[in-house]
Amino acid sequence: MTIKIDVDMTKCQHYGQCVFEAPNIFRLNNDDKLEYTAEADDSERANVEAAIDVCPMQAIFIVE
Amino acid sequence: MTKPVVIVGASMGGLRVAEALRRFGYTGPITAIGDEPYAPYNRPPLSKEVLAKEVSHEAVAFAQRPATEDVNWVLGTRVVSADLEHKTVTDSNGDTHAYSALIAATGLRPKRLQVPNGDLAGRHAVRTLDDAIGLRAALVPGARVVILGAGFIGCEVAATARKLGCEVTVVAPGVHPIVRPLGVELAKEIQRRHEAEGVRFLMKTTITDLIGTARVEGVQLDSGEQLDCNVLVEAIGSHANTEWLEGTDVDITDGILTDNAMRAIRTDGTVHEDVFAIGDVARFANPIFDEVARRVEHWNIPTDTAKRVGQVLGAKLNSAENWPSVLDEQFAPVPSFWSDQFEMHILAFGLLALADEVKLIHGEIDGDCVFGYYRAGTMVGVCGIGLRSTVQGYRAAIGSLAS
């Protein structure tokens, strides 16, 4: 099983709070901009949900 | 019938604790009672990007998860009192709710200006969605906006109002905006950047009266000056919503005092086993810093404290064997804060206000920069304008102070 992750880049302010919760999925690149992996194993679901909780802009979604 | 876990306050903390209870295996009934008419929503955008565009519940509502679909949300209903001996709370409709455990997530409300002629229309605060809807309608181009208070919310509203084409004056008693907790150097720079965008600051000044008959038309300052004003925004701090616990034995001097498991503490120092507090209303000591209990009005606190309650209460209600060890675990959340003002993206970790020394540690003050905050030589906070990865790099060090 995999999950699909979507970040609304019109909302994202690149705070990187998500990086702490799901470091395998989210990272800030050299320009301090968010990069993420759009598809991940289901075992990452809890981490991604935690990232959703801490995203100030509520920009992260799991697309079922 | 099993009694529900009752959550008072249906905002971020209330939602997150319901989710956490489910995540930690509690499957019984949950009732969440909140006095706002809306399902839980996100407050920070109310002074920032949402205020600049269109304020609606849809724009700020938190997504709800399947795990909390069966929570009984009792909205538009205020809890007026609690009987901790008989384990009930009573709401504004006169209904009584029995609980197995009680979680207080009632947050804060804005302090308001107390002046003789205070009874005028045109006064605003920014805490709730309805506040923001009212303020948004008033922020028309050319409106003369006076913001009383130069903390984070005051500065954010100043920037947003300016972007919307209003004439903006900030009136505040301090020497510089947000000087506590940011320190003089950074505060001065933030003031400079606001001024470059056309915001006017009248510091070391306060409002002594309002001018007008039905609506605010101006404000009287303690300097003797008068300012034209048709929108007054009061951003002068907040009060904890604890009136509903008056008459109980819980220590509610400045928020609800809790132990490290977020359990409410009585005025005699003993602990309530089944009464918890989370979010802005909770006052607790954080092992990262010291043993002084503080309220922390940062957005990560509702989520982190909710998880802690989910962990403790989930283990207890499931009679899990590990309950004592869960209780013994050290809870030490790293406070985290951000703020957007014009082109400034400010990000901070730790408790900056504790510092006795503040130093520029990266970048240039008039560009992207990072400041370190030290207490007796130890870093207790970090704050940057831009340079987010650099700021983030210090988070772990601050968190590790707890161990």
Ligand SMILES: Cc1cc2nc3c(=O)[nH]c(=O)nc-3n(C[C@H](O)[C@H](O)[C@H](O)COP(=O)(O)OP(=O)(O)OC[C@H]3O[C@@H](n4cnc5c(N)ncnc54)[C@H](O)[C@@H]3O)c2cc1C
């Ligand atoms: C305009 C604004 C901007 C912000 N910006 C930032 C930011 O940029 N960064 C940051 O880190 N933090 C920010 N914050 C702070 C952050 O929003 C709060 O820390 C967070 O909302 C606290 O959540 P809470 O659930 O503890 O309390 P609240 O969100 O205050 O929720 C408490 C709820 O309980 C209800 N209630 C109170 N009394 C009763 C009662 N007796 N019965 C029933 N219901 C009751 C209230 O009406 C409210 O709905 C901002 C806050 C505001 C207002």
Ligand code: SF4
């Ligand atoms: S936490 Fe949210 S706003 Fe911040 S980088 Fe991640 S997705 Fe973007």
